[in-house]
Amino acid sequence: MTDKYTELVSHGLGKNVARKLGLPQPALLRRYKPGQALVTGPILVQGTTAEADGLAAALLSWDLDVRRHAVPREKLGAIILVLDELARPEDLEKPVLSAASSLRDLAPSARFITVSRPAAEAGNPPQAAARQGVDGFLRSLAKELRAGATANGILLAEGVPATSPSALGAVWFFLSGRSAFVDGQFLTITTAAGQLPADFDKPLAGKVAVVTGAARGIGAAIARTLHRDGATLVLVDIPAAGDHLARVANEVRGTALQLDVSRDDAGQRILDHAVQRHGRLDIVIHNAGITRDKLLANMDHSRWSSVLDINISSQLRINEALLASEHFGGSPRVVSVASTSGIAGNRGQTNYAASKGGVMGMVRATAPLLSARGGTINAVAPGFIETEMTARIPFAVREVGRRLNSLQQGGQPSDVAEAIAFLASDAAGGINGDVLRVCGQNLVGA
Template identity: 75%
Template sequence: MTDKYAKIVSKGLGKDVAKRLGLPQPVELRRHQPGAPLIDGPVLVNGDSRGADDLATTLLGWGLDVRRHALPKEKLGAIIVVLDAVQHPEDLGKPVLTIGASLRDLAPNGRVITLSRTAGSASGPASAAARQGVDGLLRSLAKELRAGATANGLLLDADLATTSPSALGALRFFLSGRSAYVDGQFLTISSSSGSLPFDAEKPLAGKVAVVTGAARGIGAAIARTLHRDGAKVVLVDVPAAGDHLAAVANEVRGTALQLDITRDDAGHRIIDHAVERHGRLDVVVHNAGITRDRLLANMDERRWQSVIAVNIAAQLRINEALLASEHFKERPRIVSVASTSGIAGNRGQTNYAASKGGVIGMVRLTAPLMESFGGTINAVAPGFIETEMTARMPFVIREAARRANSLRQGGQPRDVAEAIAFLASDAAGGISGEVLRVCGQQLVGA
């Protein structure tokens, strides 16, 4: 759906009027284009630890234009702040104020990324305070940036190196246009597992991926993105969506499986189809979901139970089948679509928010079950995404929802798909049990 307001205020008289009145001025975001540079402009790596030195050397090996000290008035594509060695809140001042002086030189659609350690792995109150302080400063900084620039952070567990494979994979994701609508968020790197792809444009080459709810909207975008990244895709949706499902399957050269995922045998049918048609199963994306919105005072059992059945109960049953299957044991990936409604709540969506909050709980407690065979499970929580559903919202509510984030615009289905594709890749092998919000730093929730 076209954001007419964004077009009006992007140039000419509309831009001048919006600036004069202090109105939101969303800009066109830098999204991934095959073959495009990872980042436009020099990358400033700030920090005096060995982790900062090692990271700068690695980025030079990627062919990036790396700076260890800012040059006056030089436009920067990204600023990376390495805080892996801070032990006290007083240690934050020098590096943070140093990069603060460079923020005016950050180019439109630039990136600010912090690398720090988890507060839970701290040796004492002081180091825990310093590490948790990074959370507050990064989220606040993200709300200060303009012109499509974003700020995100990596949290390294215990003694993990800044150059561990999944840290580098996540850093690459945050630097790239794939993370255009991810802002003010953190990813925890919990292990040294994972590996960077041989071909950065085909990180899912050789993988077989299943996407539920794939006939249209976000599900179709996920299927297209996984296919673009090299995966063979099995598209799943209800028989009523058969024509749309077949069209998308043909487009991505995948196979279609018409299936009601609430069936008791849905997990086994998905596994059998993938193995019979493609010989293996590596990735399952739980995207299928429904809404049946009502105020709780007007909610009936049918509306409540139908949402729970599709949005979370079906995922639980399918995951049980996956975890028990010998065909899902070679570093598999599960990615579930949650929602910011499951984090912050939303009026009239008690059933939907309960189901999406349930997805988050399921992901966190399923992660340890997948460790023994190198598997991971994560969730992506979209905010306001431009879909057929949001297009039906009343105009005033839709406009308010579009602007209620740091990027002052709605996201695209492809933004959700990009995050899922990253979490499905080998580069994310050290990330599990995480919930990544794709919401432009929506101004509600954690």
């Protein structure tokens, strides 16, 4: 669904009228297109530690224009602030205010990225305070940036360098147009595992991937994005969606499997199909899901049980089959679609929010099981995304939902797909058990 308002106020007379009336002026976001430049200008890497030096050198090796010191009035594509050696809250002031002096030089759709360490791994209270301060600083800054610029953070677990494959992969993702609707969020690099792709435009080349709920909407967008990135696809949806599923499968040159994922044998049938066609399975995207909204006072067994069964119980059963199979080996990837409703809650969605909260709990608990075989599992939590479902929301409610984030607009299904494609890649091999929100920094929830 198109956001006509955003198009109207982005240029010409509509832009002038919106400015004079003080109306929201969402920017047209820089979204990824194959072959485009990673950023729109020079990258300023700030920080005095060895990790800052190493990161700057790595970016230079990508033939990027890297600065170590600001040049007044030079338009910047990105600022990367490395804060990996904070010892006390007072240590924040100098680097943060130094970066602040360059904020007005950021180009439209620029990126601001922090690189720091998790507060939970700090050795003492002052260090924990300083590290947690980065969280509050970054999320607040994200709400101040304009013109489609975003701010996100990377947390390096102890002993993980900023030049590890997944740290660099996260930098690449946050710098690129693939992260257009990701704002005010953090990715934690838990290990130095992972591998950067030989071709950043085809990071999933040679991978076999399954996408459930693939017939339309976000699922179809995921299929198209994984195909664009080089994956061979098996697309799954219920028999009633068979015609739509076949069309998407033909478009991405994949195979279609008509299957209700809530069946007890769904996991085994998915595995059998992938192995018979392609000899193995590398990636599983749990996207299938339903809503049956009702206030809890009016909730019944059917509405509650159907949502929980499809949205979370089916994923648990499929994962059990995957973990028991020798054909889901090597460096397997699982990515589940959660929701910001599972984080902040949503009126009339107690069943849906419980199921999506369950997805995030499952991801965290399953991470060690997949890590034992060299794999990962993560979740993506979309906010307001322009789909057929949101198009049916009453106009006034829909407009509030669109504007209630730092980017003042709804996301596109492709925004969710881009985050999933990154987490499914080898470049994200050091990210495990994480939840990445794709919500434009929705103003509800953390």
